Amino acid sequence: MIDTIHVALIQFPGSNCESETARAFRQCGCAVTMIRWNQPASALAGYDAYVIGGGFSYEDRVRAGVIAAKEPLMETLAEEAAGGKPILGICNGAQVLIEAGLVPGLHPGQVEMALATNLMKREGRVVRRGHHCHWINLRHESRPGRTPFTRGIDRHRVLPMTISHGEGRFVCRDESVWRTLEQNDQIVWRYCDDDGHLRDDFPINPNGSWGSVAGICNVEGNVLAMMPHPERAFYLRQIPSAWGTAWGEQRRAAGGDRAALESPGPGRLLFRSLAGSLPA
Amino acid sequence: MDTLAQEIFDNEKRLAETLRSYGLALTPAEAQRIRQRLNRPPTLPELFIFDIEWSEHCSYKSSKALLKKYLPTTGSKVIQGPEEDAGILELTEFNGDRYGIVIAHESHNHPSQVLPFEGAATGIGGIVRDVDCMGAQVIGSADPLRFGDPNGKHAERTRAIAQGVIEGIWHYGNALGIPNLGGDVVFDSGYDDNCLVNVVAVGLVKENEIIHSRVPACGVGYDLILVGKPTDYTGLGGASFASGTLDQNADEANKGAVQVPDPFLKNVLLHRKANEAVWRRARELGLEIGMKDLGAGGIACASSEMGASAGFGVEINLDRIHVAFPDIPSQVILCAETQERYLFAVPPEFTPEVLKIYNEDWDLPRICSGAGASRIGTALKEPVMRVLRGGEVVCDLPIDFVVEGIAYNRESRKPVVEFPPASIPRPSDIGEITLRLLGSPNIGSKHPVYHHYDTEIQGNAILRPGEADAGVIAPLDGCSAGMALSVDGNPSYGKISPYWGGATAVAEAMRNVAAVGARPYGLTDCLNYGNPEVPEDFWALEEGIKGISDAARNLYDPKGVPEAIPFVSGNVSLYNRSVTGVSVPPSPIICCVGVLDDYSKAITQGLKRSGNRILLAGDRFAELGGSAYEQILGLPVSREIPIVRYELERGLIYGTVEAIHRGLICAAHDISNGGLLISLAEMILTAHRSGNFGLQIDLGEIKTDLRPDYFLFSESSGFVLEVRDEDVAAVKSLFQEYQVDIHTIGRVTDTRRLSVTWTDRKDICTLPVLVMRDTWENALTGVFI
Structure with missing residues (x-):
């Protein structure tokens, strides 16, 4: 029997997805402790896994994630990352991990990319500006188990999830970084259409991210930064009823049946992966 | 007491000029009524308090009688009707507890017309506080919006307002972490000069954990604690501004009456964070507390209503209020509508813990410069509203007089307009x-x-x-x-x-x-x-x-x-009329x-x-x-x-x-x-x-x-x-x-x-x-x- 996994959920001023993120881990049998930004850095040490959830830490001043990335707590988190602990950053959490230089981590501690403001273009024309909240399809790009959150997820499997952000466009100053990431199997998620095809145009690529990238891990694979929200796709009922793909079919077929609607949604795979995969 | 000179009240013209010079909307007759009731001229802060309390926005002076006469407000699903900051309807019973849906519905029409982004954002801010302060988790919002014709005479301005309003809503609502549940958008040239920005917020509360917007019955001697942003000049006269006809030529002047939003600070206060920590501790200690959001009329309205609705009085010491600038005039401290603030009534033995929760655990002073929690006064047995500053009394009013408001019987006349019967040519396609x-x-x-x-x-x-x-x-x-x-x-x-x-x-x-x-x-x-x-x-x-x-x-x-x-909450927004004499179409907006x-x-x-x-x-x-x-x-x-x-x-x-x-x-x-x-x-x-x-x-x-x-x-x-x-x-x-x-x-x-x-x-x-x-x-x- 596996001992309970203890997850530390880091809370910054402006975090706003704590409840549903904690719920997702707990539903999968993990214990969750909230660690507030102003607690001593030592309070963070020694957990089995870490998560930074969504929100607007420090009101996205300068650029989303920049200020939180410089909190003393993050030094402890970097040590835990170096020790191989699983770390998940969702949305604003991903922005913080990127700004802290934990992802992609080619040169640990260096900021190698950024999440820039959305560029929502179709046929060369900007069709929309600002915050965008919608369901999208994600294609799993890396080998199963490349990260502790993606065990048992086949390469190229398509999973619906939601995004909700104004700054979600992965950009690098040095384009060659992308080739390195591809070679290293560090690109974990890309946005795609119902059939798993990539398209540069909005809304299939919802923010203009390079190569439709939606999630990246570090070199070792234990730290995953992703813009979509798996905790909001935890139950089947959370999928919009007019959604395409087999997930949409399943959602409609479950109408009227609460047990079926509360059965696992696509996002639960990530939490289960963590809950089932750590050594005792 | 530093009251206004009696001579001002002896001369109608001078009184009118004085009121105007302070930017007050009170009529000379209303000011005279205050003088008579007090049997002395009021102080300037007192006059400001009545200006707000007697505004249409706060007193419902034109609509009160009608609402009371017609609206049904009771029923088997009502846990609380429209008497506090928000109403409460039954949701369900679950695991032995009765759960309620807390709901409030407001407008931020005038501010959104003048400053669309800030106006719409603070609209959400206010309504969310109304729901939150009942001890509820805020679980959703909805925005009924009415804009002018986007392709009409004022297309450019209409589009700019519409875009600014939507931006204000998402900036604030998304950052707070409150899901949007719906709303509607209607365009009509009748809103060219006055957009309507209504907002609804809903929350979830266990019936036995409801916190009321008043000093508890056992609350004589309770401390009054002000929490949140430091009080500044923003939003001064907001309630009076919302109670007058909108003059485009005064747009610049009116901007000062619009509040400034801070969703970031608000997030730390309410999103299952600091406020909830206080509620949880109060429950653990078995303490009854009161809590109210600061909206229209700021500290003056919140404190007087919290005291009066319990039959008590309040004493406020302005020297203890955390402010953004030194030397803010007393009437401004009392009446500014600075956002992201709450007033608590707690037993004095609980005060140190409340202050610690906000000022240390949740670090308000470092989240937002000058923010925090301060003990600013006391609940009194004596039914007065007394305000002190520098050892002087600046306000000493019978508290019932402050909150009872005024009522007007307005003249009603059916307009002479005849609409023709439909005459529609038979369509070809x-x-x-x-x-x-x-x-x-x-x-x-x-x-x-x-x-x-x-x-x-x-x-x-x-x-x-x-x-x-x-x-x-x-x-x-x-x-x-x-x-x-x-x-x-x-x-x-x-x-x-x-x-x-x-x-x-x-x-x-x-x-x-x-x-x-x-x-x-x-x-x-x-x-x-x-x-x-x-x-x-x-x-x-x-x-x-x-x-x-x-x-x-x-x-x-x-x-x-x-x-x-039943109607369990609501709001009346009047004077949606431009100086050119165009009123918005009659627009009752209903949430079910x-x-x-x-x-x-x-x-x-x-x-x-x-x-x-x-x-x-x-x-x-x-x-x-x-x-x-x-x-x-x-x-x-x-x-x-x-x-x-x-x-x-x-x-x-x-x-x-x-x-x-x-x-x-x-x-x-x-x-x-x-x-x-x-x-x-x-x-x-x-x-x-x-x-x-x-x-x-x-x-x-x-x-x-x-x-x-x-x-x-x-x-x-x-x-x-x-x-x-x-x-x-x-x-x-x-x-x-x-x-x-x-x-x-x-x-x-x-x-x-x-x-x-x-x-x-x-x-x-x-x-x-x-x-x-x-x-x-x-x-x-x-x-x-």
């Missing part, structure tokens, strides 16, 4: 008109707006804006209960008949909730009207209140207890909360399966007055607007609820803006795309004297239902129990076409779905990007 309607701003897809709002946060979404007539969430982990919410109000009807404009707004909000399968539990109203001192405007308000009240009293479940659907025992039964409006039957419940009448059809043809407004036939409407609403509850309905959509044909088109356009659906509508079973265009575009109430073949008989007999005529009018196809044959079986309209979709989805392109 119904399909072409349908496309024009689908591409019009009021009917076209609102996705460009919705997708700015976070609808998914908190993870409780079942149906989102655009999926169905109402939004649905499952707010309680592990519990089957679902809550549905819809907002409505069609300004075109109010222009013709303010009474039916009110009644139809209630009926439609209830129909929308019914269309997802939820039972209407309660209502809120925001009454947006012109200048109550103009008899015609006041008449419209009076008629509107009668209309919404009659509808609420009459639209009960015919199979249940005939009790009114419905409850589903089992959220899994909630259905959407999108078509589900080819071969299913389409049923029409609700007869069509020749009611094209104010219709989208009449507007798109550019015809003068005609007099026959959709009315609410209460007996028929009851059957429609509750018949639909029961049919959905029994699992007989696959999709449901109410008939409203654009009429039957537009409802049918919307059911195709919101279906899942892999279905490639179309509709074959055959009106052969219908007996009607109406012309096809009247039949298809009349906005008479009704529902379109998608039903499996084998359930058609059961649905028909169920609606007969409710005495509603229901007819099969077609079936779902997989042809990607909407085609209609008339009663004589002749084709009258065929439209490819692709063309309809393109038109509908791009209706707001250019208005919002």
